[in-house]
Amino acid sequence: AMAGRGRLRSIGCERGVLNRADGSVRYSQGNSCVLVCVNGPMRVSRKDENIHNATVQVFVKPITGNEDIEHMLMSTMVEDCLSSVILVKMHPLTRIQIVIQLLDVDGSILSCAINGAMMGLIDAGIQCNKLLAAVTVTQLDSEMIVDPSKDDEKRASVVVNLAFNANDQQIILSNTNGLLSKSDYHNIINTAQKAALKVEKFMRKFFESTMR
Amino acid sequence: LAVPVMAMQSAAYQKLHPREYYKKFLEHGIRPDGRGLMDVRRTAVSLGSIKTADGSALAKVGGTTVACGLKLEVGIPSALKPKEGRFEVSLKLASLCSPEINKKSLGRTFVGNDKRIDAMAATIKKTIASSQMMNLEELCIKEGASVWVVYIDLVCVDFSGNIFDAALMAVGGALRSLQLPPTQIAEDGEVMLSREGKSSRLTIKRYPISISFGILDQKHIVADPTAEEEKLLEGRLSVAFTTDGHLCLVHKEGRESISSKRINDCLDIAEKYAEKMVKKHPKVFGFVAS
Numbered sequence: 001a002m003a004g005r006g007r008l009r010s011i012g013c014e015r016g017v018l019n020r021a022d023g024s025v026r027y028s029q030g031n032s033c034v035l036v037c038v039n040g041p042m043r044v045s046r047k048d049e050n051i052h053n054a055t056v057q058v059f060v061k062p063i064t065g066n067e068d069i070e071h072m073l074m075s076t077m078v079e080d081c082l083s084s085v086i087l088v089k090m091h092p093l094t095r096i097q098i099v100i101q102l103l104d105v106d107g108s109i110l111s112c113a114i115n116g117a118m119m120g121l122i123d124a125g126i127q128c129n130k131l132l133a134a135v136t137v138t139q140l141d142s143e144m145i146v147d148p149s150k151d152d153e154k155r156a157s158v159v160v161n162l163a164f165n166a167n168d169q170q171i172i173l174s175n176t177n178g179l180l181s182k183s184d185y186h187n188i189i190n191t192a193q194k195a196a197l198k199v200e201k202f203m204r205k206f207f208e209s210t211m212r
Numbered sequence: 213l214a215v216p217v218m219a220m221q222s223a224a225y226q227k228l229h230p231r232e233y234y235k236k237f238l239e240h241g242i243r244p245d246g247r248g249l250m251d252v253r254r255t256a257v258s259l260g261s262i263k264t265a266d267g268s269a270l271a272k273v274g275g276t277t278v279a280c281g282l283k284l285e286v287g288i289p290s291a292l293k294p295k296e297g298r299f300e301v302s303l304k305l306a307s308l309c310s311p312e313i314n315k316k317s318l319g320r321t322f323v324g325n326d327k328r329i330d331a332m333a334a335t336i337k338k339t340i341a342s343s344q345m346m347n348l349e350e351l352c353i354k355e356g357a358s359v360w361v362v363y364i365d366l367v368c369v370d371f372s373g374n375i376f377d378a379a380l381m382a383v384g385g386a387l388r389s390l391q392l393p394p395t396q397i398a399e400d401g402e403v404m405l406s407r408e409g410k411s412s413r414l415t416i417k418r419y420p421i422s423i424s425f426g427i428l429d430q431k432h433i434v435a436d437p438t439a440e441e442e443k444l445l446e447g448r449l450s451v452a453f454t455t456d457g458h459l460c461l462v463h464k465e466g467r468e469s470i471s472s473k474r475i476n477d478c479l480d481i482a483e484k485y486a487e488k489m490v491k492k493h494p495k496v497f498g499f500v501a502s
Contacts (some may be wrong), residue, residue: 069301072327073334077465080447084467160462170469174449177342179458182479189472 008135008147008195009108011115011202015123015210023124027116029147031106034113036120040096048095053088055095060113063102074110075100081114081134081163081173087127096126107149108136110161110175115199122207132172133199134163135192139184146195158184162192166200169193231428231444238432245438250481252423252436255489257381257496259389266393269385269496273436275372280364280382282390286353286403287361297351297359299340302366303333303379309371310439333366335463336379339452340364343420343460346387350414353395358403360392373439376450377422384419385496419497420460421486422452425478427468433478449475451482455490455497459483 009030018024023038041054048055058079060071067075078100086096098120100113111134118132138148138156145152153159158178165172176185226233237243247253253274262268267282289296307313340346351360364386366379394409426437427447437445447466454460459479464470490497 069330069334069337072330073338076328076331080465080467084469165469168469170471171464171475172469174462174464174475176459176462177338179342179344179454179460182459182476182483185459185462185479186472186476189475 005143006146006191006195008198009149011199013119013202013206015119015206021124023120023122023126025116025120025123026103027112027119028104029108029112029115030149031104032109032112032149033103034109034116035101035103036113036116037099037101038096038117038120038124038126040124040126041091041094042097044093044095049093052092054086054091054093056083056086056088056098057095058082058098058100058117061099061101063105074113077110077161077173077175078114078117081132082117082121084165084172085118085128085130085132086121087129090127105150107151107153108147110134111136111147111163114163114173115203119203119206122203131166131200131203132163133166133196133203134161134173135195135199136161137188137192137195139178139180139188144188144191146191158188160185160188160192162189162196164193164196166196169196234428234441234444235432238428238434243434243441247436249433250435252377252485253438255378255381255492257385257493259385259496265386267386267388267390269382269389271378271382271385272370273374273378273381274438275370276368276374276378277370278375278378278382279367279369280379280386281367282386283363283365284390284392285361285363286358289352289356289359293348294356295352295359296348297361298348299337299362299364301333301337301340301364301383303329303336303368303375304366305329305368305371305375309368313371332376332379335376335450335461336366336383337364339380339420339422339461340383343418343452343454343458345384345416345418345420345454346414347417350412351392353403354397357401358397362387362390371439373437373442374424376424377436380420380422380452381496384416384421387414388416388419388496390414418454418456418458420452420454421489421497422450422461423478423482423485424448424450427466427470429468430470433470433474435481449478451478453483453486455486457483457486 012028021037060075114134139158161175163173256272265281391411396406426445447468452461
């Protein structure tokens with residue numbers, strides 16, 4: 001595993017990979033890779049419609065097999081993050097559909113999915129009020145690893161997923177696994193905030209250089 | 213008379229502008245049901261209520277009631293962990309839990325779909341696993357061949373907001389009451405219940421105790437939201453501490469973002485709450501010399 005201790009793994013991104021989608025992106029962090037397809041605003045069925053806001057629907061598809069409750073949890077977490085950034089009030093009675101196809105799972109898959117989805121939204125041109133960046137941090141004894149690989153996550157005693165609002169560093173998503181102490185959590189947040197700034201910088205640089 | 217007119221105006225205001233109505237209470241540090249912003253409703257836990265299950269408990273937080281039943285089945289262990297048993301969590305909202313069960317208005321958290329309920333079941337499973345409350349090796353029958361698989365079924369029979377806390381308490385109580393029957397292994401390897409030998413219980417090192425907060429907006433966070441409050445909330449934060457003081461879950465979901473300082477305040481409240489719960493329910497969360 002080549003995860004640096006405080007450093008993110010190399011981030012890769014390719015946009016416009018799917019011809020028929022409003023927005024699509026293939027995004028990777030190290031060896032973890034996702035394909036994100038964004039469509040919308042589009043028609044919504046009666047049972048999902050909301051008269052004030054657009055309905056945001058996220059589907060996470062595993063590499064093989066059917067979705068299980070872990071994927072349902074991942075999709076609700078991504079849905080909440082994206083609902084906080086998309087300007088849903090601009091498109092009532094419509095839906096915005098984001099499908100995240102997992103291509104390769106090598107650790108930090110939730111933050112990979114959230115970051116990929118964020119980039120997919122920008123590629124689709126869906127108005128957002130802020131940029132969000134997600135980071136996974138693991139801890140073993142007192143050593144923290146940012147953007148861990150699968151082996152790092154297996155060895156760790158604590159795995160924390162965090163998503164931040166890039167403007168004011170507020171927390172949109174927090175999800176912890178394992179036993180930790182309050183001060184551990186505090187330190188993990190500080191470490192993750194610094195890493196999230198780097199993710200945000202990558203996103204901005206990428207889109208500024210690939211304006212089409 | 214002035215009084216009936218005022219009551220009618222207040223009820224109309226609540227219908228037309230529910231958020232503003234609610235905020236007027238919060239600004240005075242109180243909620244419509246009379247609780248303070250960080251007060252949790254009364255809790256109750258009873259063990260062993262379901263005789264047909266291998267372990268069971270019923271937990272209440274205010275009006276919200278969740279029943280937990282455990283069923284044991286024999287399964288094959290995973291090749292990587294041949295000595296460990298498994299558990300699966302499922303959560304269901306019974307049709308009788310609320311008159312609004314089929315409407316979209318059943319709390320923002322469950323708008324329209326079962327995905328959120330499955331996600332909550334997954335979070336409960338992760339909290340149990342994170343807390344390391346039980347030793348999965350105690351579920352081993354024969355290493356590499358047979359282990360107990362515990363199916364944890366949660367059913368909400370009365371919905372008044374905040375299922376998560378009640379569900380987690382119910383799981384803790386049910387695991388405490390779980391009896392593993394004595395088994396013998398036949399020549400062909402099949403596991404059978406044996407008539408001799410005693411049932412054993414799981415050694416539970418600690419219990420996770422959670423408190424869920426509702427986030428209305430940046431300034432207003434309330435603990436243990438009711439069903440009416442949940443409809444207005446834009447975010448939720450569930451924090452679970454174990455009975456011996458470790459943090460095992462900080463799960464924030466929802467649209468509204470929150471500063472890390474506010475999360476720390478909630479962590480402090482959750483820590484004190486877990487200590488209080490051990491004292492309040494010693495028969496469930498306290499330790500019995502066995």
